[in-house]
Amino acid sequence: MRFETVPMPQSVEERPRDVRGYPVPAITPWEGDQPQFALTDYDRSANCARQRLCSVCNVLMPRGPVWRVVGGPESAAIGEALAAGRPYRNMAPTLEGPGHRACMLYASMVCPYLARPNARRGTSAQTPDDMTSHVVRGAVRGSMGAVVGFADYEFAVSASQVVFRFVDVVEFLPHDVADAHLDELRAELAKGR
Numbered sequence: 748m749r750f751e752t753v754p755m756p757q758s759v760e761e762r763p764r765d766v767r768g769y770p771v772p773a774i775t776p777w778e779g780d781q782p783q784f785a786l787t788d789y790d791r792s793a794n795c796a797r798q799r800l801c802s803v804c805n806v807l808m809p810r811g812p813v814w815r816v817v818g819g820p821e822s823a824a825i826g827e828a829l830a831a832g833r834p835y836r837n838m839a840p841t842l843e844g845p846g847h848r849a850c851m852l853y854a855s856m857v858c859p860y861l862a863r864p865n866a867r868r869g870t871s872a873q874t875p876d877d878m879t880s881h882v883v884r885g886a887v888r889g890s891m892g893a894v895v896g897f898a899d900y901e902f903a904v905s906a907s908q909v910v911f912r913f914v915d916v917v918e919f920l921p922h923d924v925a926d927a928h929l930d931e932l933r934a935e936l937a938k939g940r
């Protein structure tokens with residue numbers, strides 16, 4: 748989705764931009780004046796983890812739940828656990844840090860590097876060119892990922908990487924289309940104004 752069409756949280760608005768005007772997440776490394784969107788910077792990530800800063804906007808996250816964007820397989824696992832009334836507990840650590848609800852809703856719609864192995868599945872690359880976007884969307888229903896709220900997170904800073912582990916799902920917002928969370932984001936931003 749074109750980032751200009753998605754309302755920006757205030758704290759994201761204040762991030763440095765790349766040449767296109769695209770806001771650069773807090774954990775993104777820079778090479779000169781070029782943000783390296785596909786990468787996660789060790790020092791920036793460690794700083795966010797230690798100070799409880801949002802990995803998107805670099806602003807303190809209040810006590811309470813935190814959010815992240817998960818890819819298709821994890822979204823499916825969470826959905827199945829919730830449907831079965833089981834607690835979801837993912838013990839596999841991830842390099843992706845948490846953020847504010849608004850920031851993660853925003854990032855889920857505009858950040859092409861979030862959950863990218865799954866996002867790719869939703870493109871036309873693996874579907875016939877003559878399918879309408881409506882049919883293509885239907886075919887990938889729920890497979891692109893989700894914005895998920897967790898009661899808390901843990902982190903570990905080792906010599907080479909910063910890893911996060913998330914506990915207790917408190918909100919599950921799966922998405923199958925690029926603009927799935929637009930209304931949710933608008934409502935979230937309206938709360939803060």
Ligand SMILES: [Zn+2]
Nearest residue numbers: 801804847850
């Ligand atoms: Zn944020």
